[in-house]
Amino acid sequence: MDTISNILLLLVILLNFFLLGSSRLASCIRTIALQGGILSLLPVLAHGFSGHTLFLSTVAFLLKGIAIPYLLFRAIRQVHIRREIEPLIGYVPTLILGTLATAGSFIFSGRLPLIPEHSQSLFVPVGLATLATGFLMLISRRKAITQALGYLIFENGIFIFGMLLTEAMPLMVEAGVLLDLLVGVFVMAILMHQINREFSTMNTDNLTSLKE
Template identity: 65%
Template sequence: MSDVNSVILLVVILLNFFTLGSARLVACIRAVALQGALLALLPVTVHGLSGHSLILALGALTLKGLFIPWLLLRAIREVRIRREMEPLIGLVPTLFLGVLATVAAFLFADRLPLLLEHQEGLLVPASLATMLTGFLLLMTRRKAITQVVGYLILENGIFVFGVLLSTAMPLVVEAGVLLDLLVAVFVMGIVLNQINREFATINTERLSALKE
């Protein structure tokens, strides 16, 4: 299964680069949906078939791969946007920063005191690289909905790291993590809708115009 894990995680990293270099919101949302669907396979490929891993995989697939991307696609249809206009940093510099962050993640993972089976895999470096990608999107994008995509990628990185501990964590805690993700997206959707209603735009720089 280690080869399958490596392929999944390499595709996840490539999807990180795709979202950093793309200006099309629909494409980014679909990339995050594919990333979530791939990550849903990890509990099974890492820990084998069991009731625990199957429930976690199905929950992740339902939320990350299907339901939340559907909510985001519906949101951009309602606000009629398709592209991320005028990012704080250009797409090429952002992609370059993503490459540097990924290299740094791999170098840092090599220095961590991990178990032997974790040192030889890609779970830890892919987790760190995905979290850094999410941070980059949160910091370099103006549109609120693109920042939601960044948050989802950040959470995907946390999920990858959590897979290492899934056998030691109670199922209720893991379900709580997925529920927190769902609630956070709902809250962000409410904020996005309010920004668009008040200012006819979802550019987060307009938040400075809010008055008490």
């Protein structure tokens, strides 16, 4: 079981790299969906079959793997954009930064005083790396849709961390996080629609003009 979850976590990292290096929004969303699908397997793999984990897996799969990607696809279809053209930081530099951040999180987690059963597992480093990837995505991209993707990756990172605590974490908290996310994406989609109508562009830079 442990090796399977480790391989899945490595896949998550590779998908992170892909997300940082790809400019096509459609393939990014598909990748996010795949990542979500992989993550939804983790509760069952990490903690065995139980009502709790099964429920969590199902909800995560429905939300992360299906509902949110569907919403995002709809959003990009509405606003007719297919790729992020001018990121603030280029793709290759973000990729390099992403790898360095990943390397950093692996090395850092080796120094954390974790309990023995977690010290060998990949959950902590991969969670940290995914968080960093989400941050990088948020920092380096302009379009509202890629910002939303950044939040999603970020949430995936939190989800991986949460895996370590699933036994301790009440079901409702977990569900609440997922729900928050769904609402967040809804808001983002609506906001995107509005930005697009107001400014006829999708760049979040225009939001700067709202200050004062």
